[in-house]
Structures are given as structure tokens and as C-alpha cells.
Amino acid sequence: MTQMFPLTLDQVLVRRRGKAVIGPTNLVLQPDGPTIIIGPNGSGKTTLLRVMHGIERVTSGTVAWQHNDPSQHAFVFQSPIVLRRSVYENLAYPLRLIQTPKPEVAQAVDHWLERIGLADMRHSPALRLSGGERQKLAIARALIRKPQVLFLDEPCANLDGHATREIEALLQEATAAGTRLVMSTHDMGQARRLAQELVFMLGGKVHDVGDAETLFTSPANKELSAFLRGDIVT
């Protein structure tokens, strides 16, 4: 498998209706992760993730992978998008897109249905699932193709502790299986639990980036320090 990282964002600028949403900003992501992106609302976390994934066009600047293979990316959105199909068909969908043989599809889907605890609901419409179940389904659907990199945009927003714990377990397993995670979150506890690398966004720019433990224990500047304390930072 060809190594996709490092990912280099050079002077990336995204404008919408004449207003800069992010940038110009720089960031380099190395193969080691997970990377957790934190920052106040409107700081550009979601746009940064979308730019890296390639679903948001940049106004200027470059996004360069060592070796880019879009089929090796996956994205989990803050509000999980579920297809108007059964739970089983939602999981099978990404595999069918790449013409995976039927027995392999069935095997992979069965494995993930068991893993996320939705085996009993395999034929139920996915839209009937609860928020936590939908998010687990979305993560499993993203992971079923064994991507090299998984982007997650606040996957545990609005979920309770139990669902959050289940999702974090899934993400830790994915990391152990070799998937590089890049995730945004508002939950500092979650950031501490999962992050190896921390990116702090402020005002549409990457304000700080570095080893998570170092930044959590001794923040490099007062804005990050204030944000980690829970102060309002703009």
C-alpha cells in the first residue's frame, strides 16, 4: 500500500461570498496520528477537514498528498447521512460501488453489523435508527472499505456518554488497524483521550499544531491556554 502522507496544505485559502472562511494557512500532517482539530465555533475546522478530503474547493493555495488515492479517503459528517435503505444496504453500498463480489460484501457487512451491535436491525430502514446508532452506522460504512485515512467532523456531537464511548472504541480499533484519523471535536476530554497530534484553529487559521500531550500540558500561547481552560476565545 502506497503511503499517502505527508499531507501538505500550503497557503490554503477558501472564500465564500467574498469572505475568507479559512486561510491563508499552512499545515503538514505526517503519517502518525490521530490528529484532533479543536477550536471555537466558526474557526474553520469543518472547512479544513473538507478541504483535506477534497470535497471543498480552495480559492487559492495547494493541498498536496504524497500519493493521493481518493478511494482511500472516507468522511464521517457531523449529522450522519444515511441512505434511504436498510441498515444492511447502507453498509453494503460503498463496497458495491467498487464492484466487490457478493460473498465478500455479505461477509464484511455481517462483521460490521455484529461489531456495531445492529445485527438485529439489519433489515430495518436506517432512518429509524437513533442518533448514536446512525453515527455508528456512518462510521462503520466509512471503515468498511478499510480506508487509509478517515476524516471525522465532530462525530460525537449531541451524543450521550454511552454512545460516545462506543464510537471512541470504534475509532481506537480503526487506528490500531492502520487507519489514520483526522477528527474535529468540541469535547476536550475526547481530544485528550484520542489525540496524538493536536491542531488548534482560530479565526480560520491553524494557530497551533503539535504533540497533543505537550500542547495540553503546556500550551504554547495564551489563546490555546484560554481555550483549553474553557474561556471564550474569538
Add this chain to the structure above:
Amino acid sequence: MLQTFFEQTGHPELVILSAQWTLDIDWLLYFTRKDRIVFVPQQSKCTASMIEILEGLKAAFWLVITFDAELWEISLRSLRVTLTALLIASAIAIPLGTYLAVQRFRFRRFVISLINALMGLPPVVVGLVVYILLSRTGPFGVLDLLFTPTAMIIAQVIIITPVIASIAHQSMRELWAEYHDLLISLNTSKRQRILTLIWDGRRNLLTAALAGFGRAIGEVGAIMIVGGNIDHVTRVLTTAIALETGKGDFALALGLGFVLIGLAILVNLAIHTLSQTEREGRW
């Protein structure tokens, strides 16, 4: 004279008792029936209409339960022409509506506006244009299709394709807004996106198709022109109703009308049942 009037209207058992009738038939009718005096004060038109409707129902009932050969022939031809037109129109309109939802191109808005405008295409004009195209001196005259069911299908396809495409586009646009990020992030091809939207939006597309079916099965202007309402060849329920109305046989016309409505309801129910749109718990 009055007795003669009732005999002519098909009610010889009715006898006029009051001379007031001669003054104003619209306001007052007094007559007897089987030894009883029946007063039908005012709104004689309404009473007459009710009689026509009841006669129509009776006619429809007898036509159906006696398996009237001509009725079945006309009904089956109606269904064949309409369903064929529906299949062809759906095959064009559904991918077109979905394509317009997912693809951005220069004249997209114009195309959408044009399709929406064509929803109100006057059937008589469509009939006239198809007639000219298929007539012996027309560009497709050599195909000898005028006054055949094929000509009727062509006219119906032209009429209902914009209807189905417009409704399909509307629902596919909403579904595309819902699926956009996911399908882009999964790196799907244009074809895969269109197929996914069609499959997942099939219930809405069914509604679009049924709207087209409703328009086609009740259409009379265009198919009268291009089909010619030829007995045993191009006569369908709507043209037969027009013919019977022209002949003054309102009961039979109404009977055929009720059969047409029944047929439309049956086809709708059958399509919903077969496509299992209301099946609980599964998709």
C-alpha cells in the same frame, strides 16, 4: 304534447299533473309514477342529472358484469396505449430529471424552466403537430403511423414526458441535497450518483410516473386527432366517451367514464401494491 315529451325523454310512465310545468320547466315538475303522486319541486335540472348519473352507474355496472366485449376491447386498448406511453416517457423523463438535479451546466436553468413550461403543453396542439409529422405529406409519413395506436402513444409520450421529468427533478433535487456530501465523499461517478438517486427516490418517482399516467389515461384531444377514434383500431375510453356524448347517449358515456375512473384507481392501487411502497419495516 306533454305525454309525448316524456316518451321522447325515455320516461313514458311520467304524467304531468300541473300546467305550471308549461310555464317554467326549470322550476317545477309535478308528475305521477306507479299510482303515486311524486312531487319534485324545483331544480329539475339537478333531478335530471341524478337520473343520468344513476343510469350511467347502471350502464357501467352492466357493461362490466356482462363482460361487454367492446368495453373490454376499448379498456384494454386504453391501458395498452397509456402504459406503453408511460414506460417510454418514464425511461426518458426519470434519468433526465435526475441528471438535471445532479449536473450543473450552462443552460441548466433554462432547460428546467422549459420542461416546467412544457407541463402545460396543450394536448390538441401536440396532436396537431404529431398529425402533421405523421401525415402522408409529413416527414414521417412513410412510416404510415397515422391513425394507429403507435401514433397515439407518440402523442402521449410528448404530453407526459415533461410532467414526469418536472416532478422527478423536483424530488431528485431534494434527495441530491440530502445525499450530496456523502456521494461526493465516496468518490462516486456521475452514473453511480444518478442510479443511487433513482433507486433511493423510487417512491417519489413512482408518484411522478402516476401523475403522468393520470394525465395520459384521461387525455382525449391529441389521441382523437392522431388516432381518429376508429372502431376496433384506435378507439379508447376517452374518445369513446366523447363519441357517446356527441351522440347524446349520456348514460353510456357516463358508464364509460366510471369504467375509466375505476381503471385509473385500479392501476394506481396495483402499482402501489406491486412496488410495496407501504410495506412495514422494510425497503
